[in-house]
Amino acid sequence: MTDTSFRILALNGSPRGRNSNTDILLKTLLEGAATQGASSETLYAVDMEIRDCLGCFACWNKTPGICVHKDDMPRVLEKMLASDLTIWATPLYHYGMTARLKRILERTLPLAKPWFVRKGEHYTHPPRYPEHTTRNFLLSNCGFPERHHFDALVREFELLANGDDERFLGSLLCTTGELLHVPEMRQTLSWYFDAVRTAGAEIATSLNLSQETVEILRRPLIPVESFVLMGNAHWNVPGETPPSVEEALGPDRNRP
Numbered sequence: 001m002t003d004t005s006f007r008i009l010a011l012n013g014s015p016r017g018r019n020s021n022t023d024i025l026l027k028t029l030l031e032g033a034a035t036q037g038a039s040s041e042t043l044y045a046v047d048m049e050i051r052d053c054l055g056c057f058a059c060w061n062k063t064p065g066i067c068v069h070k071d072d073m074p075r076v077l078e079k080m081l082a083s084d085l086t087i088w089a090t091p092l093y094h095y096g097m098t099a100r101l102k103r104i105l106e107r108t109l110p111l112a113k114p115w116f117v118r119k120g121e122h123y124t125h126p127p128r129y130p131e132h133t134t135r136n137f138l139l140s141n142c143g144f145p146e147r148h149h150f151d152a153l154v155r156e157f158e159l160l161a162n163g164d165d166e167r168f169l170g171s172l173l174c175t176t177g178e179l180l181h182v183p184e185m186r187q188t189l190s191w192y193f194d195a196v197r198t199a200g201a202e203i204a205t206s207l208n209l210s211q212e213t214v215e216i217l218r219r220p221l222i223p224v225e226s227f228v229l230m231g232n233a234h235w236n237v238p239g240e241t242p243p244s245v246e247e248a249l250g251p252d253r254n255r256p
């Protein structure tokens with residue numbers, strides 16, 4: 001990434017890599033950003049060798065800024081520092097990011113210094129490279145139809161940014177994400193993909209999503225009850241009977 005346009009580094013943390021719902025969303029978002037002249041590079045966690053942080057703090061004392069591991073992470077950090085925005089893209093796994101992406105996040109420790117310093121309401125670690133603004137955006141999709149599944153993940157990014165709006169620009173969170181790769185849904189969901197593209201263009205121009213785009217992106221992809229019944233019908237598990245409509249939707253719910 002050597003040009004002078006707005007540079008985006010995207011990290012795709014799905015174990016499904018290029019075949020993931022995450023990648024469908026990411027590519028659409030980056031398409032939108034490209035319409036505004038932004039350049040981007042996507043790194044796939046599945047392609048990289050990233051070892052676990054050992055917690056040795058060598059990157060803070062013995063060799064400041066340099067980790068003991070010799071793997072792909074220094075390349076990721078270099079690209080992060082050379083970009084204007086990092087997109088953390090992950091399917092939701094147990095209310096959080098995937099282990100692969102978390103491993104990358106933990107290995108960003110060399111970007112901070114060990115000191116405790118007060119910033120606003122809280123104590124934090126100062127950045128090693130204060131001349132570089134670390135802007136982050138979260139992109140996630142999950143299997144369930146309810147948005148509260150993302151609460152802990154969003155909170156994690158808010159805490160990491162320590163109240164600095166510039167460090168955490170916001171998020172694009174898609175429920176019922178398994179619908180994204182269904183070819184028959186492509187046409188029905190064109191309104192959603194258009195909104196994701198618009199979101200990419202808005203991030204590249206104003207580092208922000210407009211209220212209008214946020215509201216569109218929060219709409220369910222299809223009615224929730226239809227999704228639940230479709231989902232249950234999709235599984236074919238030897239020896240198991242799927243739940244009845246009543247069991248699946250509860251006795252009080254409207255039938256689709």
Ligand SMILES: Cc1cc2nc3c(=O)[nH]c(=O)nc-3n(C[C@H](O)[C@H](O)[C@H](O)COP(=O)(O)O)c2cc1C
Nearest residue numbers: 014020021022091092093094095142143144177178
């Ligand atoms: C180990 C595992 C944990 C998951 N945890 C959640 C969860 O907490 N909430 C949820 O709504 N979906 C959960 N899912 C569903 C995935 O988020 C969903 O299938 C997603 O569309 C996969 O996206 P991808 O194709 O980008 O990997 C989980 C899936 C797996 C395999």
